[in-house]
Amino acid sequence: MRICFIGRVGPERLEEYRRAHAAVWPEMLEALRDTGWGDYRLYLSPDGLLVGTVETDNYAAAQQRMAATDVNSRWQAAMAEFFGASGRPDEQMTVLEEVFSLEDQLAALGLPTTRAAVPTPAGPNPRSDQ
Amino acid sequence: MRICFIGRVGPERLEEYRRAHAAVWPEMLEALRDTGWGDYRLYLSPDGLLVGTVETDNYAAAQQRMAATDVNSRWQAAMAEFFGASGRPDEQMTVLEEVFSLEDQLAALGLPTTRAAVPTPAGPNPRSDQ
Numbered sequence: 001m002r003i004c005f006i007g008r009v010g011p012e013r014l015e016e017y018r019r020a021h022a023a024v025w026p027e028m029l030e031a032l033r034d035t036g037w038g039d040y041r042l043y044l045s046p047d048g049l050l051v052g053t054v055e056t057d058n059y060a061a062a063q064q065r066m067a068a069t070d071v072n073s074r075w076q077a078a079m080a081e082f083f084g085a086s087g088r089p090d091e092q093m094t095v096l097e098e099v100f101s102l103e104d105q106l107a108a109l110g111l112p113t114t115r116a117a118v119p120t121p122a123g124p125n126p127r128s129d130q
Numbered sequence: 131m132r133i134c135f136i137g138r139v140g141p142e143r144l145e146e147y148r149r150a151h152a153a154v155w156p157e158m159l160e161a162l163r164d165t166g167w168g169d170y171r172l173y174l175s176p177d178g179l180l181v182g183t184v185e186t187d188n189y190a191a192a193q194q195r196m197a198a199t200d201v202n203s204r205w206q207a208a209m210a211e212f213f214g215a216s217g218r219p220d221e222q223m224t225v226l227e228e229v230f231s232l233e234d235q236l237a238a239l240g241l242p243t244t245r246a247a248v249p250t251p252a253g254p255n256p257r258s259d260q
Contacts, residue, residue, distance in 0.1 A: 004173040006183055021230040029236050034245050039233055043134040043226035051226060073251055096173035096181060100151040101202055103169055106159050115164050 002057045005093040007050040009082050014048060017082045035065035053092065059095070112116045133189045135223040137180040139212050147212045157201045165195035173233065182200060189225065 009017045021042060033041055038055030045051075056062045066072050076080045083092060151172060152206045162170055168185030175181075186192045196202050213222060233243045 002169075002171060002183070004171075004177065004183065006175060006181070018229050024230065026233065026239055029232060029239070031243060032232055033236060033241075033243070036245075037232060039132075039136075040230070041228060041232070042131060044229045044231035045136060045224065045226050049179075049226075051136070053132065053134065053183055067233070069166055094175065096175050096179075098171060099148050099174045100154065100170075100172035102159060102162055102167060102171070102184065105154055106163060109156055111156065111160060111162070111163075115166075 001055070001057065002098075003052075003053045003054050003095060004058060004098070005095045006054070007083070007093045009044065009048040009050050011048045013082045014044065014046075018044065020079065020082075025071065025075065031066065031069045031071050037064040037066065076081050082099065131187065132228075133184050133186060134184075134228070135184075135225045137176045137182070137213065137223045139180050141178040142175065143212045144176075148174065150209065150212075155201065155205065158205050161196065161201050162200045165199065166192040167196065167215065172208060220246045230234070 010063055036058070040054045041052065042051075043051040054062070106113045149204070166186055166188070170184045171182065173181040173183075236243045
């Protein structure tokens with residue numbers, strides 16, 4: 001399933017936050033990948049709202065595995081300045097409730113979850129193309 | 131790519147909003163699917179922040195195709211009460227900037243984007259299993 005969480009970045013630190021996340025440490029990327037953070041993405045609004053999405057069957061387990069890595073402790077310490085409040089940024093995120101899933105509702109109604117293939121337009125009849 | 135957008139639901143209407151989105155009209159579901167809204171999901175925070183995610187190669191085109199459907203006009207009219215401000219809710223969403231993608235950064239570094247397969251533990255040697 002896809003988890004969505006939100007957090008807050010100090011509005012005066014947005015540019016630094018952006019820069020730090022444009023080139024995350026390779027070791028951190030590999031740790032996220034190997035602890036089950038599937039297709040993890042972060043989005044930022046101009047006022048500092050941070051939204052994260054991650055594909056995982058067990059978000060709590062993925063968080064715990066990541067929290068147990070050495071690189072995560074170093075990364076969170078480096079990121080703490082962006083979040084202002086005390087504590088580690090990865091402990092200040094709020095998971096949101098999913099209130100709609102297009103694919104789940106289509107499936108529950110027995111409807112196809114993907115669009116029917118659009119037929120390739122037929123070419124002109126060769127006999128009329130003279 | 132995955133688009134992430136945010137909007138606001140009136141805090142006093144959260145329960146009704148939840149209820150309406152727990153069973154969206156089948157015709158609306160099919161229109162979303164057929165106009166290119168891939169794996170479309172909505173998330174709601176307790177204070178009324180609404181987050182949407184959708185997989186699409188061209189969000190503007192998907193919006194335009196959806197806006198041209200008859201069922202969308204009826205749906206947006208029915209939903210307008212949840213959003214308070216004037217206008218259609220689908221015109222009041224703000225697309226957020228993506229500031230991090232785990233898979234894109236792994237790929238840019240030439241690193242595998244999926245975890246290495248964990249070897250299946252070898253069974254006991256049949257000869258020793260006596």
